[in-house]
Amino acid sequence: MKIWFISDTHNEHLGLQVPEVHLVIHCGDESTHGNAWMNEPEARRFFDWYADLDIAT
16 A cells, blocks of 8 residues: 655645555645634645545555
């Protein structure tokens, strides 16, 4: 099983080269703001990207 660990992408996830893996684990911050209200748009974009990853099954 190939696992890709990423962390603290701070709204830079679109620049990542996604390898062929079976599992992606993201730790840390996905956005750049400390304020939850300001984080919402960035978090939604990240979760959309994360949900659309083409992960081997």
